[in-house]
Amino acid sequence: APKVIGLTGGIGSGKTTVARFIEEFGFPVYYSDDRAKAIVNESEDLKIKIKELLGDEAYDSNGLYDRKFVAEKVFNNKEQLQELNEIIHPAVRIDFEEWLKKQTKYLVFKETALLFELKLNRQCYKSLLVTAEDNIRAKRVMDRDGKTYREVEAVMEKQMPEKDKIKLADCIIYNNTNLEDLKEQTEQVIFDIE
Ligand code: ATP
Known part of the structure; x- marks a missing residue:
């Protein structure tokens, strides 16, 4: 079976960008959040529930x-969110x-925003965190989604603090500069995994 690397990061950290780079380097990525969005439409059983x-x-x-x-x-309904x-x-x-059963590479990546929150890292060979300063993440999301600073901040406040994720991560990419640097770090990290 392939080794599964859990890929995560908070809002605007750049985890999706890193995932695209990983694919460019030839490794498969499972996009949990995208798949979750698709599954709610694909499964009649889920629809009913x-x-x-x-x-x-x-x-x-x-x-x-x-x-x-x-x-x-x-x-603002924690219980209902949990049930969902x-x-x-x-x-x-x-x-x-x-999906995993169909993979043939020795290394595959699983992108999930909630890797640590759901303790999914325990089922992974290693965890890879993409992180950046809050103000940089906020700026990127404001540019990408047209959100206000306050809106991005509200999401950040609900996510696990970066310092806690940094403690739990096996590998960390600090995405505070540019895309070139991000790609270089991605390459280094994935080819260093053993
Ligand atoms: P979310 O959880 O909100 O979906 P994410 O962690 O997947 O975010 P991305 O979508 O990869 O983050 O990145 C957020 C935005 O910032 C994107 O528009 C991306 O193109 C841009 N971005 C990411 N990293 C950099 C960088 N190093 N330099 C410039 N722009 C960047």
Whole structure:
């Protein structure tokens, strides 16, 4: 079986950019967050469970998951968010296991925002954290999504503090400069993993 490296980072850290570089270097990446977004539309079983939890409005008139509605509904409802996660996370885990079976490279990467929060790092060979200063991350997300500083800050406040992630990570990429440097660090880290 391939070794699985858990790839993570907070909002705007650059983890998706690193994942794209990893693919350019020839290693497969499983995008947990993207797969989670797809699975809620693919699985009838999930649809039923999610509607039961959040109401029929969780899906729009075309039968598609209404991300905005759900996000607003659970944003300040910890219990409901947890219940939603208890529906989605096991489905993603199964989807990942199926993906993993098909892989032939000796090393594969699993991108998840919640690697440490969900203790998924325990099921990985190693963890790779992408981190950057809060103000730099905020600026990047403001530019990318047109969000306000306050909006980005609100998300950061709900995520595990960077200093805690740094303590837990096996490998760390500090993404405080430019994309060239980021790519170089990515190359170094992935070819150093043994
Ligand atoms: P999120 O969790 O919010 O999806 P992320 O960790 O996946 O974020 P990216 O989407 O990879 O982060 O990066 C955030 C934004 O910052 C993107 O627009 C990306 O192009 C840009 N970016 C990332 N790293 C750098 C860098 N070193 N220099 C310039 N721009 C960067």
